[in-house]
Amino acid sequence: xxxxxxxxxxxxxxxxxxxxxxxxxxxxxxxxxxxxxxxxxxxxxxxxxxxxxxxxxxxxxxxxxxxxxxxxxxxxxxxxxxxxxxxxxxxxxxxxxxxxxxxxxxxxxxxxxxxxxxxxxxxxxxxxxxxxxxxxxxxxxxxxxxxxxxxxxxxxxxxxxxxxxxxxxxxxxxxxxxxxxxxxxxxxxxxxxxxxxxxxxxxxxxxxxxxxxxxxxxxxxxxxxxxxxxxxxxxxxxxx
Ligand code: MN
Numbered sequence: 268x269x270x271x272x273x274x275x276x277x278x279x280x281x282x283x284x285x286x287x288x289x290x291x292x293x294x295x296x297x298x299x300x301x302x303x304x305x306x307x308x309x310x311x312x313x314x315x316x317x318x319x320x321x322x323x324x325x326x327x328x329x330x331x332x333x334x335x336x337x338x339x340x341x342x343x344x345x346x347x348x349x350x351x352x353x354x355x356x357x358x359x360x361x362x363x364x365x366x367x368x369x370x371x372x373x374x375x376x377x378x379x380x381x382x383x384x385x386x387x388x389x390x391x392x393x394x395x396x397x398x399x400x401x402x403x404x405x406x407x408x409x410x411x412x413x414x415x416x417x418x419x420x421x422x423x424x425x426x427x428x429x430x431x432x433x434x435x436x437x438x439x440x441x442x443x444x445x446x447x448x449x450x451x452x453x454x455x456x457x458x459x460x461x462x463x464x465x466x467x468x469x470x471x472x473x474x475x476x477x478x479x480x481x482x483x484x485x486x487x488x489x490x491x492x493x494x495x496x497x498x499x500x501x502x503x504x505x506x507x
Contacts, residue, residue, distance in 0.1 A: 268280055268478065268482055268483045268486070268491070268494065269281065269335075269337070269456060269476050269477070269478050270476060270477055270478070270482045271475070271476050272457075272466060272469055272470040272474055272475065272476060272477050273470060277334060277494070277495065278334055278335065278476050279334045279335035279336065279337060279369070279476075280324075280334065280335075280336055280337070280491060281336075281337040281338075281339070281371070281478065282316060282319070282320040282336060282337065282338050282339070283296070283485050284296050284300070284316065285485075286299050300341075304341060304343060307343060309341050309343045309344065310343055310344055310347065310349070313340060313341060313343075313344045313353070314344075314349075314353040314356075314357075316338060317338055317353055317354060317357040318356070318357045318360065318361070320336045320338045320357075320368075321336065321357040321358055321360070321361035321363040321368060322357075322360075322361045322363075323336065323488060324336035324361070324363045324367055324368065325361040325362045325363040327495075328363065328364065328367065330495075332495055333364075333367070334367070335366075335367050335368070335369050335397070336363070336367060336368055336369070337369040337370075337371050337399065338368065338369070338370055338371065339371045339401065340370050340371065340372055340376070341376065342373075342375065342376040342379045345372060345376055345379070345380075345383075345384050345387060345388075346379065346380055346383065346384075348387065350387055350391070351387055351390045351391060351394070354368070354370070354391055354394060354396060355394055358394065358396075364395075365394050365395030365396050366395055366396070366397065368396045368397070369396070369397045369398070369399050369419070369420060370391065370396055370397070370398055370399065371399045371400075371401040371422065372384075372398065372399070372400065372401060373400070373401045373402055373406055374400060374402070374403065374405070374406025374407045374409070374412070375406045375407070377400070377407075377412055377416060378406070378407050378409070378412065381412070381415075384416075385415065385416060388416055388417055389417060392417040397419040397420060398416070398417060398418050398419055398420070399418070399419065399420035399421070399422055399456070400413075400418055400420070400421050400422060401422050402422065402424040402425075402458070403421045403422055403423055403424055403444065404423060404424045404426070404427055404440070404444055405424045405426065410447075413447070413451055414451070418451075418453060419453060419454060420453060420454045420455070420456060421444065421447070421448045421453050421454070421455050421456070422455075422456045422457075422458055423441060423444050423445070423455060423456065423457045423458060423474065424458060424459075425458045425459025425479075427440050427441050427444065428441070428457050428458060428459050428460055428465055428469065428477075428479070429459060429461070429465075431465055431468045431469065432462065432464045432465055432468060438468065438472075441457075441468075441469065441472055441474070442472050445472050445473060445474055449473070454475050454476070455473075455474045455475050455476075456474070456475065456476045456477060456478065457469045457474045457476075457477040457478070457479075458477075458478055458479065459478070459479045459480075460477045460478065460479030460480075460481045460482065461479055461480050461481055462481060463481065465479075465481070466481055
């Protein structure tokens with residue numbers, strides 16, 4: 268879940284992958300994503316993730332909950348033109364409102380093939396989806412690409428969040444990243460919030476929304492449904 272740091276309202280979810288292996292049990296993404304990447308299987312699996320996330324997002328929307336669904340997209344996917352068709356298909360088959368889909372790309376992914384990625388992102392923006400930079404501040408952090416690419420959301424990397432209560436440097440960096448986001452008209456999301464102290468400091472820096480163990484561990488769909496049901500009435504879920 269992604270939570271509004273001011274109101275505590277539920278604002279969205281990020282799709283996370285787990286592999287339920289018959290012998291090994293639940294396999295964490297760090298243990299299988301690299302194999303998907305190197306084999307190229309990340310492309311069909313990534314398309315399946317897009318379809319599943321859009322299908323679930325549309326189901327929540329039909330239940331009266333309107334919030335964004337974020338999907339991580341890898342360089343191998345963005346390097347191919349089919350990403351545009353995969354996103355279009357996932358949206359049209361599910362019926363999900365395009366503005367409720369956020370595609371998360373890392374800085375490294377953006378810089379992999381700048382021209383091709385820019386062209387595909389512009390096609391995706393024309394479809395109506397939103398684009399987020401994941402783990403912002405850990406890659407190239409090129410100011411030129413922030414202006415060049417059609418970006419809507421900055422996700423401030425957990426490494427800045429974890430130090431915000433302890434070092435003035437981390438706090439100053441978060442402040443700078445947030446101001447950068449504001450100047451460019453971007454929404455900011457803080458990743459990896461674990462303590463209420465961190466939440467309060469991020470809120471004081473005017474970070475819009477956050478994710479992390481303070482709010483919820485990674486949840487199954489059923490757990491998200493229970494969380495939604497337990498919020499007073501229909502929660503004030505918003506698009507942000
Ligand atoms: Mn992400």
